[in-house]
Amino acid sequence: MPRRKTKVKDIKTIKGMSDILPKDEKYWFLFWKAAAEVAELHGFHYIETPILEYADLFELGIGSNTDIVEKEMYTFETKGGERVALRPEGTAPVMRSYVQNHLGYFMSPVKLFYNGPMFRYENPQAGREREFHQWGFEIIGEYDVVYDFEIITMILEIFQKLKLGDLSLKVNTIGCKVCRPAYRTKLKAYYRQHKKELCDDCKRRYERNIFRLLDCKVPTCVEITSKAPTIYNYLCHTCNQHFKSLLELLEDNNISYEPDPILVRGLDYYNRTVFEIFHKDFNFALAGGGRYDYLFEVIGGRPLPAVGGAIGIERVIEVMKKLGINWAGKNKNKLFIIAVGDQSKKHIPKIMAMLRQNGFIVLEALGKKSLSHQLKAADKAGVNLSLILGQKEIFEESIIVRNMKTGVQETVLQKQLVDFIKKNIK
Numbered sequence: 527m528p529r530r531k532t533k534v535k536d537i538k539t540i541k542g543m544s545d546i547l548p549k550d551e552k553y554w555f556l557f558w559k560a561a562a563e564v565a566e567l568h569g570f571h572y573i574e575t576p577i578l579e580y581a582d583l584f585e586l587g588i589g590s591n592t593d594i595v596e597k598e599m600y601t602f603e604t605k606g607g608e609r610v611a612l613r614p615e616g617t618a619p620v621m622r623s624y625v626q627n628h629l630g631y632f633m634s635p636v637k638l639f640y641n642g643p644m645f646r647y648e649n650p651q652a653g654r655e656r657e658f659h660q661w662g663f664e665i666i667g668e669y670d671v672v673y674d675f676e677i678i679t680m681i682l683e684i685f686q687k688l689k690l691g692d693l694s695l696k697v698n699t700i701g702c703k704v705c706r707p708a709y710r711t712k713l714k715a716y717y718r719q720h721k722k723e724l725c726d727d728c729k730r731r732y733e734r735n736i737f738r739l740l741d742c743k744v745p746t747c748v749e750i751t752s753k754a755p756t757i758y759n760y761l762c763h764t765c766n767q768h769f770k771s772l773l774e775l776l777e778d779n780n781i782s783y784e785p786d787p788i789l790v791r792g793l794d795y796y797n798r799t800v801f802e803i804f805h806k807d808f809n810f811a812l813a814g815g816g817r818y819d820y821l822f823e824v825i826g827g828r829p830l831p832a833v834g835g836a837i838g839i840e841r842v843i844e845v846m847k848k849l850g851i852n853w854a855g856k857n858k859n860k861l862f863i864i865a866v867g868d869q870s871k872k873h874i875p876k877i878m879a880m881l882r883q884n885g886f887i888v889l890e891a892l893g894k895k896s897l898s899h900q901l902k903a904a905d906k907a908g909v910n911l912s913l914i915l916g917q918k919e920i921f922e923e924s925i926i927v928r929n930m931k932t933g934v935q936e937t938v939l940q941k942q943l944v945d946f947i948k949k950n951i952k
């Protein structure tokens with residue numbers, strides 16, 4: 527192999543991908559905690575699928591005329607000649623796993639959640655990365671609208687726990703195999719009159735995927751679409767009922783929503799319900815999803831109803847940062863332990879273990895020899911209390927507890943330490 531000229535220090539992350547750094551861990555932890563609590567409260571089970579799948583899964587499942595498959599997939603051939611792709615989304619892999627592992631035999635409906643990175647070769651910009659993380663929910667096995675409602679409310683519950691505040695829920699229906707053909711014909715006829723004014727992408731989409739013209743963001747197309755016929759006049763009875771019932775459920779439960787007739791979403795597999803959730807101060811969606819009763823058939827199975835949604839975690843974190851939402855109990859239960867002298871280092875692990883068993887987070891800088899260096903590290907860690915163990919304390923089976931704000935120190939017997947800390951940690 528020829529030697530590369532690049533030095534390691536010159537290598538940076540790939541465009542559109544970034545490291546998640548310790549400075550942001552508080553946001554990630556808060557998000558995961560809220561999302562995991564909601565998943566558990568609703569009786570959902572955890573699933574994680576591989577990041578690499580056969581490319582066919584997405585080409586069939588998401589649809590070969592979608593932007594994701596046409597332009598955004600990281601597809602490549604392995605050394606063994608397999609055509610694989612980095613997953614651009616989580617639903618098709620979950621469906622693949624459902625079939626492969628016969629998950630339907632174990633529960634009905636199957637309620638699953640996943641959490642992990644997705645990859646799309648998009649133009650990076652604010653809120654749009656090439657690697658991003660999604661938390662997703664899927665309910666497989668039921669046509670009932672209560673499950674569309676459950677997916678939407680679960681996402682809202684997470685956002686509520688995170689106190690995201692001003693949200694807007696956009697909902698639409700995109701019909702089904704029965705009612706979509708008539709609407710497609712009507713749309714085609716409408717856009718045909720404006721074909722010359724459409725953007726290049728829409729000219730292409732006109733032939734292959736007419737519904738995608740509805741959510742094009744190019745101003746001339748937006749203007750044309752504002753007068754386009756809506757699907758509401760073409761819905762079959764079942765789709766109409768389904769949509770009506772969803773809106774009633776939302777109203778009965780005081781969840782405000784905006785019907786959005788041009789919301790179609792970028793994946794082909796949806797039918798009936800589609801939704802997106804926004805924060806009022808941001809122009810990107812924090813979450814989106816819908817019903818996908820045909821996906822299973824498309825990837826080679828029997829008819830199997832399902833509904834799901836996914837949250838873009840980076841986008842949620844951006845909102846949290848902007849709103850100043852932070853780690854509430856940041857220093858709660860956090861202690862710093864300091865060893866003075868080599869003997870003390872031998873005794874300290876036992877004390878640390880005892881404190882951790884009692885639920886305290888114990889930090890240290892035991893690699894530093896001097897007391898002043900360790901105290902500096904304690905200061906940086908932002909703890910309220912530090913514990914100092916020296917020669918004398920080992921002998922007395924005590925420890926010094928230092929209040930980091932006032933500098934006041936007290937010597938406490940080790941067997942009374944936990945009670946003492948509990949009283950004094952605030």
Ligand code: AMP
Binds near residue numbers: 653654655839840
């Ligand atoms: P989708 O899988 O397209 O339905 O997207 C679900 C959610 O994932 C969106 O509402 C966004 O919050 C997030 N998302 C999708 N694409 C990106 C991206 N390129 N960068 C960051 N977040 C994204």
